[in-house]
Each structure stands twice: as C-alpha cells, then as structure tokens.
Amino acid sequence: xxxxxxxxxxxxxxxxxxxxxxxxxxxxxxxxxxxxxxxxxxxxxxxxxxxxxxxxxxxxxxxxxxxxxxxxxxxxxxxxxxxxxxxxxxxxxxxxxxxxxxxxxxxxxxxxxxxxxxxxxxxxxxxxxxxxxxxxxxxxxxxxxxxxxxxxxxxxxxxxxxxxxxxxxxxxxxxxxxxxxxxxxxxxxxxxxxxxxxxxxxxxxxxxxxxxxxxxxxxxxxxxxxxxxxxxxxxxxxxxxxxxxxxxxxxxxxxxxxxxxxxxxxxxxxxxxxxxxxxxxxxxxxxxxxxxxxxxxxxxxxxxxxxxxxxxxxxxxxxxxxxxxxxxxxxxxxxxxxxxxxxxxxxxxxxxxxxxxxxxxxxxxxxxxxxxxxxxxxxxxxxxxxxxxxxxxxxxxxxxxxxxxxxxxxxxxxxxxxxxx
Amino acid sequence: xxxxxxxxxxxxxxxxxxxxxxxxxxxxxxxxxxxxxxxxxxxxxxxxxxxxxxxxxxxxxxxxxxxxxxxxxxxxxxxxxxxxxxxxxxxxxxxxxxxxxxxxxxxxxxxxxxxxxxxxxxxxxxxxxxxxxxxxxxxxxxxxxxxxxxxxxxxxxxxxxxxxxxxxxxxxxxxx
Amino acid sequence: xxxxxxxxxxxxxxxxxxxxxxxxxxxxxxxxxxxxxxxxxxxxxxxxxxxxxxxxxxxxxxxxxxxxxxxxxxxxxxxxxxxxxxxxxxxxxxxxxxxxxxxxxxxxxxxxxxxxxxxxxxxxxxxxxxxxxxxxxxxxxxxxxxxxxxxxxxxxxxxxxxxxxxxxxxxxxxxxxxxxxxxxxxxxxxxxxxxxxxxxxxxxxxxxxxxxxxxxxxxxxxxxxxxxxxxxxxxxxxxxxxxxxxxxxxxxxxxxxxxxxxxxxxxxxxxxxxxxxxxxxxxxxxxxxxxxxxxxxxxxxxxxxxxxxxxxxxxxxxxxxxxxxxxxxxxxxxxxxxxxxxxxxxxxxxxxxxxxxxxxxxxxxxxxxxxxxxxxxxxxxxxxxxxxxxxx
Numbered sequence: 001x002x003x004x005x006x007x008x009x010x011x012x013x014x015x016x017x018x019x020x021x022x023x024x025x026x027x028x029x030x031x032x033x034x035x036x037x038x039x040x041x042x043x044x045x046x047x048x049x050x051x052x053x054x055x056x057x058x059x060x061x062x063x064x065x066x067x068x069x070x071x072x073x074x075x076x077x078x079x080x081x082x083x084x085x086x087x088x089x090x091x092x093x094x095x096x097x098x099x100x101x102x103x104x105x106x107x108x109x110x111x112x113x114x115x116x117x118x119x120x121x122x123x124x125x126x127x128x129x130x131x132x133x134x135x136x137x138x139x140x141x142x143x144x145x146x147x148x149x150x151x152x153x154x155x156x157x158x159x160x161x162x163x164x165x166x167x168x169x170x171x172x173x174x175x176x177x178x179x180x181x182x183x184x185x186x187x188x189x190x191x192x193x194x195x196x197x198x199x200x201x202x203x204x205x206x207x208x209x210x211x212x213x214x215x216x217x218x219x220x221x222x223x224x225x226x227x228x229x230x231x232x233x234x235x236x237x238x239x240x241x242x243x244x245x246x247x248x249x250x251x252x253x254x255x256x257x258x259x260x261x262x263x264x265x266x267x268x269x270x271x272x273x274x275x276x277x278x279x280x281x282x283x284x285x286x287x288x289x290x291x292x293x294x295x296x297x298x299x300x301x302x303x304x305x306x307x308x309x310x311x312x313x314x315x316x317x318x319x320x321x322x323x324x325x326x327x328x329x330x331x332x333x334x335x336x337x338x339x340x341x342x343x344x345x346x347x348x349x350x351x352x353x354x355x356x357x358x359x360x361x362x363x364x365x366x367x368x369x370x371x372x373x374x375x376x377x378x379x380x381x382x383x384x385x386x387x388x389x390x391x392x393x394x395x396x397x398x399x400x401x402x403x404x405x406x407x408x409x410x411x412x413x414x415x416x417x418x419x420x421x
Numbered sequence: 422x423x424x425x426x427x428x429x430x431x432x433x434x435x436x437x438x439x440x441x442x443x444x445x446x447x448x449x450x451x452x453x454x455x456x457x458x459x460x461x462x463x464x465x466x467x468x469x470x471x472x473x474x475x476x477x478x479x480x481x482x483x484x485x486x487x488x489x490x491x492x493x494x495x496x497x498x499x500x501x502x503x504x505x506x507x508x509x510x511x512x513x514x515x516x517x518x519x520x521x522x523x524x525x526x527x528x529x530x531x532x533x534x535x536x537x538x539x540x541x542x543x544x545x546x547x548x549x550x551x552x553x554x555x556x557x558x559x560x561x562x563x564x565x566x567x568x569x570x571x572x573x574x575x576x577x578x579x580x581x582x583x584x585x586x587x588x589x590x591x592x593x594x595x596x597x
Numbered sequence: 598x599x600x601x602x603x604x605x606x607x608x609x610x611x612x613x614x615x616x617x618x619x620x621x622x623x624x625x626x627x628x629x630x631x632x633x634x635x636x637x638x639x640x641x642x643x644x645x646x647x648x649x650x651x652x653x654x655x656x657x658x659x660x661x662x663x664x665x666x667x668x669x670x671x672x673x674x675x676x677x678x679x680x681x682x683x684x685x686x687x688x689x690x691x692x693x694x695x696x697x698x699x700x701x702x703x704x705x706x707x708x709x710x711x712x713x714x715x716x717x718x719x720x721x722x723x724x725x726x727x728x729x730x731x732x733x734x735x736x737x738x739x740x741x742x743x744x745x746x747x748x749x750x751x752x753x754x755x756x757x758x759x760x761x762x763x764x765x766x767x768x769x770x771x772x773x774x775x776x777x778x779x780x781x782x783x784x785x786x787x788x789x790x791x792x793x794x795x796x797x798x799x800x801x802x803x804x805x806x807x808x809x810x811x812x813x814x815x816x817x818x819x820x821x822x823x824x825x826x827x828x829x830x831x832x833x834x835x836x837x838x839x840x841x842x843x844x845x846x847x848x849x850x851x852x853x854x855x856x857x858x859x860x861x862x863x864x865x866x867x868x869x870x871x872x873x874x875x876x877x878x879x880x881x882x883x884x885x886x887x888x889x890x891x892x893x894x895x896x897x898x899x900x901x902x903x904x905x906x907x908x909x910x911x912x913x914x915x916x917x918x919x920x921x922x923x924x925x926x927x928x929x930x931x932x933x934x935x936x937x938x939x940x941x942x943x944x945x946x947x948x949x950x951x952x953x954x955x956x957x958x959x960x961x962x963x964x965x966x967x968x969x970x971x972x973x974x975x976x977x978x979x980x981x982x983x984x985x986x987x988x989x
Binding site: 007014019021025026037251259 | 603607609610611612613615616618806808812816820836837906908910
C-alpha cells in the first residue's frame, strides 16, 4: 500500500498541553497527593451555588478531607464573576493562610480561581495590571481544576477572561503560568448533570473540536486532539443523555472536553464562537446551547474554503464504515447533516429542551430568549470578537446577519449568498 | 576545560530599515484612508476619541502610531510610541516575523495564528483595526498580492477601488 | 472504542515548529521569565554552524547570552560541575541545549545541578528523585538523536535521573537545524521514534493523552519518512520527522517500553549497529508477536499508519495483519530507496544466525517483565528471516 502525505502540516505551529490530567471513576481521592507533590497542603476551594447544591462540593470535601486541611471554601461564585469578587476571595485566601486553590465547576469558576491566583501570587490588589499576554513572570500557587460540566475545557487553557464591571470591560490574561497544574476528571462530578445540560456542554466541546480542526491555526497535534474528542463525543453523547447513570460514558465525555480544550487552546476557534459569545452576551443564551445551534451554520459558511477538512470529520463522527461508503465529494455535506441530526436526536431525547434553532430557545417563562430584533445587535457585537481572526473566511456585518437569520429560523444557509473572493 | 563566551548579538539594520519604511507608509496610508474611504471612516467613528493604536516590532521597534485626535480626526503620529498613551498595541514578536508579514509571505491572520503578532488591549478595537488594515491593503496593493494578504478580496466599484487608490497613494506620499 | 480506566499523565513540553521558529526564542524565554540563557552545544554541532544560526536569532532582542559550544566527551560529573560553576558565576537563568543525544543529557543534568545547590547529583538520581521544577530548559534539536531527548530521563556516568521536571519546557524545531544529508541517521532517528510510539500506542498502559503524542509520531513517520529519505533537503518533511522524535520521546516511559526497544538496543550494542536501525527491523515482528500472544491493540495502528481513507477500507478482522504488513513494507521501501543501505532483516544486517539464542538471552531484563526467552527468540528468528507471525 502506498503512503501519501495527507496530513495538514502548517509552515509554523506551536502546541502545548501542559496540564497534568488525572482521570477515572474515583480519582478525587488523589487530590491530596497531587497537592503534596506541588508542595501544598491547605487548599482554598472555590465553586458556585449550582455545584454545591448538587452535592458535588460535599463529595469532593469528603474525598480529600483525610489527606489535607481544607483552608476555606467559597461556594457562591456568580456566573459573571469579576475583579471585586476576586479581590474579596483573595482576602479570604490570605486570612485563612491557604497555599493552593481547587477550582470546582465550569469555565467561570476556573477563570475566577485563576484570577485569585494572580492576585495572591503577585501580591497585588490591581489585577488588571497583569492583563494581556505574557505579563505574568513566575509560577503561581498550585491550582487544581475539577471540571463539573464536561464542556468548556478551561482546565487546559493558558487564558483567563475576567470582567471589570466598574469599567465595563472584559480583560484577557494569557500566560503559561495560568495553566492549571492538574485537571482532575472524575465521573462522579458529571454524573448528576441533567440531560439537557449534558447535551449542551458536550456540544460546546464538540464545537471546540470541530472549529479547532477547521480553522486557520490548526496543526497536526491539535488535529489529533480534536479527532479523538469528536469520536468520544459522537459515540457517547446520545447514550449518556438517554442513560444519565452511565459512568464510563460520563468519563468519556469529560475526557473529550479536556481533549477538545487542548485542541482549541492551541489552534483557537472561529465564527461559531464569535457569534456564540455574542448571542450569550446580548441575549443571555447559555453558551453550550448557542454553540450547538450555530455549529452547522459555521460549517456551511466556511464550506467553500475548508470542505476538505470538514470532510475528514466524517471519520470520527460517523465511523469508518459510513466514511468509506460516502463518496469523497459528499463527505463534508454529510458532516453538516450528521451534526443537524445529532441536534435533532438530542432535542428528542431531552423532551425538546435541547434547541435546534434560536427560534425555539425559550426562557423560564416561555418567552423567546433571542428576539428577532436583537439580531443586528448580535451581529455588531460579533464583529468585535477575536475568534474572527482565526476563521477561514471573512465575515462582515451582512454575513453575520445572514448566518444569524438562518440559525434563528432553523433553515440551512443559501450557499449562493455566501460571498467568496 | 569548557570554553565560555558571552555574546551580545547585534541587530538586523537592513531588515529594520525595510520594515520601518513599510510601517511609515502603512501609518500614512491609514490616515489617508480614514479620509477617503467611508468604511474606514466608520470603523474609526466607532472607536473612542483620542484612541491611539500602535503597530510595531518587539522589542526595539520600529513602530508606527496612529491616533484619533480629540475632535475625532485620524492622524499618523510618528514612529515613536514612547510617552504616548497607547490604547491598542499590536506587537510583531520579532524582526523575521515582520519581514514575513511585510513581504506578504504571511498575512495578518496567519501571523496571528502563528503567535507572531500579539494584541494588547481591547479586542473589539483590535478587530476594527484589522479590518482597517485589510481595506488599506486592498487600496495599496495590486490584486494578486492583496489576495495573499487578506482572506476575501472584496468586489468594489471601479470608482472606489481605482480612484480611491490614486487618492490614497497621493495623500500617503504627501502626508495630508 | 478504547476507554482507559484510570490514568494520569502530564507532558510539560511545548513545541514550536516550522519556519523561523528560532526567532521566537527571545520571546519564549521572556514568557518563561528567563533573561540570560546559557547555550549548551557539542563541538560537532557548532562546527556545522548551528550555534551561529541560533545566535543570529537573538539579534535585535537585546538579550545577552552565554555560549558553551565546544563540549566534547567524556560527559561526566566533573564536566557538569564545571558548567554549573559558569552558569552560577555568570548569572544565567535558563538553558538552551542544541544538538541531540548525549549533549541533551548533559543539559538536563546541568539543570538539576544548577537548581539544587546543596545536594550532590548522586543524591538526586533515581526514580522521581527531583521533587521541584527546575530552571527553564529549551531544547533545539538537530538531526539524529537517541529518542530520549524530550523524555523524563537523563543519564550521566552511571547515574540515572527520572522526573517529569527533566522534560524540556520548550522544543524549537526549525528547518534550518534539523535537515541532514545522512539517510542512515534520518532512518535511525525516525525508526526509534516509530518504535517508541507504536509501543506506547499499543501498550495496555496507554491513555487518551499518550495516544495523542503517539498517534502524531506514527503519522509523521508514516507520511514523511520516505519523502525525506528521497529528498533529504525537504524542509517540511525534516521538521515533521523531528516532531515525531519529539512526540515519541514525550511518551517514552517504563510503562510503554516494549520488545522492539529492548531488542534494538541489545542487538545494536552486540553488533555495533545503530539501535534505531535495529528497532526498525524488529518492530513489525514484535508487533505481530504481541498481537498474537499478548492481545496488544495492533488494530489501532491502522489509522495513524494509513490515514482515514485506507483505514476505512480495511476490514477490522484484517487490520492486525495489514498494520504489520505496512510496517514491513515501509522497511522494504527504505531498503529500495537507499539501494540496500537500510537492511530489511537481521540477516541483511549481518547478524549471524548462531547468535540468535544469545541475543534472546541478553534481552531478558527486569525493566520489562512478562517477556520470556522464547518470546524473544521467536521474534528474533522471524526478524532474521523476514517472516512475521500471522494469525491464520
């Protein structure tokens, strides 16, 4: 059999996945030992209300109590945590003489923990002084991330996004030293996640992987991470949504989220995230839900530029048999169809809670979360999102409108309207 | 038994000069484009007054600074960011990266992908400036080269493209 | 699909690879909080002008760098001590090693030595003897290597060090540094990487993260080795192979080391053949043997070896055999491309048949329990003849 060069090898790329991953069904118990290896013994646990009311905090504290002294626990990190909260929490950290952090939760908790870590380690009160790339110059206190959503992948990234509500801005912090020391993936942490949340967060991870594979900064290493993540998600997601108690499936999804995090933290994401962030900030739609709605549209929009990369995703998404049976020129379209079908299946499996398009995203009172009049606002906000740098095709305001309108109605994009130049 | 020497590597004067000229021209062209092109003007309108943007090579330059005056007029502010309050800095990591960029071997997006440009400051403003630079490139460069430099070559009217090109070149050289 | 039960894994290594990668060094050092690096290079490497290229990457950076670029053997404790003193006296805060093989061991042990003032190297040697992070350590590979450069191991005299902290923080792979004209070196390095990666990928101790690195290494070698042997000046291909060596090194560990590694090292030492070449010869046969008798996950190899299209066409029941055949094919093609320069079998490598028992005996080691004399003997015999064990 003749080998040919098939992989995409960019002229230059960087890859790092520095976080230590500890994964299993009963690995929370390893946290004390990991802390000891890092020279710490008195962790500060930060988490949010949802996590602690689901009883996860208790599981964690019970598992580690015999090995370490828990310095303090903060279980009320809000979704939109900011500098003030971080400074308050840093105060508690100092007061109680803690020496390390355990972040238990999703992206916002982990980012908050990273913020506290900067304030403590640099011994500062002005966190914003350290925003930007490469401002942190030394190792921070040990930080162990215990993700509870199997979606965001923040446990692998070297960035933190922290809001400053007073000055109304969100600042980006980038440094090697922000990568958590250890990511602990324990199936008990995601076991009680309700089906709709499971679906949304896993689709978030799937978006990370798919965009990492199809956007401009892709590289062979991030590609492999992405492929493995996609395979794990496509083989386990529906099963887990239908059987929430499937521990192996839960662990597989948690691993997928981490792998997807490794993929996108190296090769970044594109327009699906640009629009998704904006739908989130303008209309308050949960991130994972916005992602799952937008993913097929992002692929359709970029199709003329990267159909060969999209086509390859059929392999992990559908398995080798379907890949082999599908003619080459139809594979990319098939990928879009399969992702739409996955959304439909999740919609059915969650009793309609998993949205297929923005028109059916409803809030608690049954009202539209994304009002049609807000679409121009969303499009304008999306024009200011950094993820656009990495998208294969350019998007202007009109393009954003077109994509959003399609995603609102739930109709595929009209390909002849997508501009290429 | 082990030889040791301490070295302070020198500079790259020729590459430096080339990049300095390119940056100077880009800076003046941005100023010109803000007066000639409506899309560029609109991007600047959305930025706060006295917004200052700096593009340059780390760690020792050259740089170029473009800013809006208090009255909202866009102006090329020279090559030296020292003493100016910079709102948005795009730093090219090293001279070789700048050469790759300014000889059109790598475009803006690719350069960012390859960690050769980093952005310091407000991200929406950075997106706006990237769009401005893309438009300026379409004006300054022949289609064949501009296609390498940007993702999607726009379809502009004859008037906008060629008349605009002449006016921007004219203004850039003369500096008004 | 493969689901590991419980695992832990970390790899600190960052990779910068491709055009003008060297020029990113000043910036990367700065991000690691290093201001005054010490460049460590062997005499051979600096003769080829590699150190000069590296130094020119620091132009315009404003950094002062120290250079020790004529290090030659013996690579022993006094040498480490001498460089340690220089490092301390001249206030260096980071190490940049250029080269491959034992110079990297020197750099790694140097890093241990400069980071631990009060303790002797002998106290720090051994398994996990180094509890804390060391100074920033950057590795710039040139062609060649023993496969251990990016690993968690280092060896000086009879002292063996092992710790995650020995791994480089950054590996800078630049086409200007990694191209080589010597096809034998190219093949030996790539085959070492392939053997280590294949063994990690099929090992029962594997997990999702080791799979990433092993998969990448196998894929790089499968796709780029032949093109580079054909055109040694191929810059992309040379970078890809250097990546393979780097990735494979990241997952080398006691857990994943297998028969091909042991056989390669043993035969190499006994008959004066480059170990990498031997590993290439024996690899397919060990893989076939382990698939048959140890339930190794050989079928998984198809995807990285063959890519999506071919992988999808192969029936799962045949994938074991096809994986083995593909690796034998690779060996044959290398032989053809080099006009017989790369041996396909141990016979062609001039290993005398009456030594096979001897080889099998010497391979038995405590490092790799579970494989018996007869396992090794079966495999060496097959590798000598060039006929693998196949199911059915």
